[in-house]
Amino acid sequence: MKKKVILSIALSLLVSCFVALPALAANKPMKVALVLAGFLGDKSFNDSAYEGLQKAKKDFGIELKVLESKNPADWESNLLSMASANYDLIVGASTQIAELVKKHAGEFPKVKFGVIDGAVKAPNVQSIVFAxxxxxxxxxxxxxxxxxxxxxxxxxxxxxxxxxxxxxxxxxxxxxxxxxxxxxxxxxxxxxxxxxxxxxxxxxxxxxxxxxxxxxxxxxxxxxxxxxxxxxxxxxxxxxxxxxxxxxxxxxxxxxxxxxxxxxxxDRASYQLVQDVQKNTFKGNKVVEMGIAxxxxxxxxxxxxxxxxxxxxxxxxxxxxxxxxxxxxxxxxxxxxxxxxxxx
Missing domain, CATH: 3.40.50.2300 (Response regulator)
Structure with a gap:
């Protein structure tokens, strides 16, 4: 009798663990990578993109990784390494990175790419350009x-x-x-x-x-x-x-x-990309323009x-x-x- 009770309890615990696994997965922070064609500390474009993602980190609890380099060869390898690591969102902040996203996005259909300063039409890419x-x-x-x-x-x-x-x-x-x-x-x-x-x-x-x-x-x-x-x-x-x-x-x-x-x-562009993924409103083949209005x-x-x-x-x-x-x-x-x- 005792053995049956112990076995029943063990099975209940095992089932509850498996039931909890999806919940745990759902609570995992969204992984976001920022790929730059340069460095932070420019007090300009790169820092602005980073500021937006820092706000997203505070609001949504994302896990953020920043990849910096002035070497064009590194830009491509940085992008590919993050895509291969199955990051939830990769933000390419520059026209140069946009060209690389255009080249490689199709190889990683399950990865979402956000492009700033370039218009890339692909099912898993959302772009933001400025006037x-x-x-x-x-x-x-x-x-x-x-x-x-x-x-x-x-x-x-x-x-x-x-x-x-x-x-x-x-x-x-x-x-x-x-x-x-x-x-x-x-x-x-x-x-x-x-x-x-x-x-x-x-x-x-x-x-x-x-x-x-x-x-x-x-x-x-x-x-x-x-x-x-x-x-x-x-x-x-x-x-x-x-x-x-x-x-x-x-x-x-x-x-x-x-x-x-x-x-x-x-900063608004990088934040919006995260927000769209977080709220399930991210749309591929979409280009948003931000101007004076x-x-x-x-x-x-x-x-x-x-x-x-x-x-x-x-x-x-x-x-x-x-x-x-x-x-x-x-x-x-x-x-x-x-x-x-x-x-x-």
């Missing part, structure tokens, strides 16, 4: 307005502004098209100096190119170069000139020398510069930018796009 041309339109307008204020120390009497990018790729050309249009919208005679560093990971090169533009008469230069762009900001600070930041709010890195930053909400791009409120300049701060810039923002939202102003940048 960076719209945000850059505002940045170009702000620069063209700022360069006319000769009463501000470091601003000369020339109608010349600058722009320094990382690699010459379609997404940066999209930035540049908008920047030029915004500047010309304010003043058709303004001259825009343009330089590409050829890399997103060389601050010294960014500084060198920016100093050269200052020598050619620019007094404000926009940074669109990730870690290379830290050299753009440093050059503005050292020369007593001005810069425009990008992606994250970079205004306070050198207070009084960064007029504004063009916010590109990569959706809050995906825009400028900072310039409060840091306003505090630094005090009474010399040109309030007309803020008023004009607010008006232009509404005009783009309403469709009154149509911002040109670079035809080589795939949006859908």
């Amino acid at each position: 960076q041309n719209e945000g850059s339109f505002l940045a170009g307008a702000a620069a063209a307005l700022f360069t006319t204020h000769k009463e501000i120390p470091g601003v000369n009497d020339k109608k010349i502004i600058g722009w320094v990018g990382g690699m010459d790729i379609p997404v940066l050309q999209d930035f540049l098209v908008g920047y030029k249009q915004g500047a010309k919208h304010i003043d058709p005679s303004v001259k825009v100096l343009v330089s590409f560093a050829g890399t997103f990971n060389d601050p010294l090169k960014g500084k060198e190119l920016t100093l050269a533009q200052f020598d050619q008469g620019a007094d404000i230069v926009m940074n669109v170069a990730s870690n290379t762009g830290n050299g753009v900001l440093e050059a503005a600070n050292e020369k007593g000139k001005y810069a425009i930041g990008v992606d994250l709010n970079q205004d306070a890195i050198y207070p009084g020398h960064i007029l504004t930053s063009m916010l590109k909400r990569v 959706s809050g995906g791009v825009g400028l900072t409120d310039m409060s840091v510069m306003k505090k630094a300049l005090g009474d010399k701060f040109p309030a007309d810039i803020l008023k004009k930018i607010q008006q232009l923002t509404e005009d783009v939202k309403s469709g009154k102003i149509k911002v040109e796009a670079y035809k080589g940048f795939q949006r859908d």
Whole structure:
């Protein structure tokens, strides 16, 4: 009798363990990998993607792994290693990683891929692109307005502004098209100096190119170069000139020398990808565009510069930018796009 009771209890415990296994599996944290074409610490695009996933980690309890490298060969091996490890979601944060996802997503049909800054159509890929041309339109307008204020120390009497990018790729050309249009919208005679560093990971090169533009008469230069762009900001600070930041709010890195930053909400994009998987709303073959109307791009409120300049701060810039923002939202102003940048 005792043996039967013991056997019955043992069987009950065994059954309960098997019943509990699916529940335990269901409670396992979602595994997310962030594959970067560069490094964290850029105070720009990469850091913004990471910030979004840090928020997702707090909200959803995800398990996060970050893979960094500036070597293109590593980008592919990093992506493949995470896919082979059956991560639930792999976020490719850059146009370069998007190309690798396009190449390999079909080999891992059970793995979900999230792409930022590239449009990849595949059953297991959801993409988010930005209307960076719209945000850059505002940045170009702000620069063209700022360069006319000769009463501000470091601003000369020339109608010349600058722009320094990382690699010459379609997404940066999209930035540049908008920047030029915004500047010309304010003043058709303004001259825009343009330089590409050829890399997103060389601050010294960014500084060198920016100093050269200052020598050619620019007094404000926009940074669109990730870690290379830290050299753009440093050059503005050292020369007593001005810069425009990008992606994250970079205004306070050198207070009084960064007029504004063009916010590109990569953090919202990376967070949304996790949220969609978590809530089972992730859809393959889907491309989402974030622009001014959706809050995906825009400028900072310039409060840091306003505090630094005090009474010399040109309030007309803020008023004009607010008006232009509404005009783009309403469709009154149509911002040109670079035809080589795939949006859908």
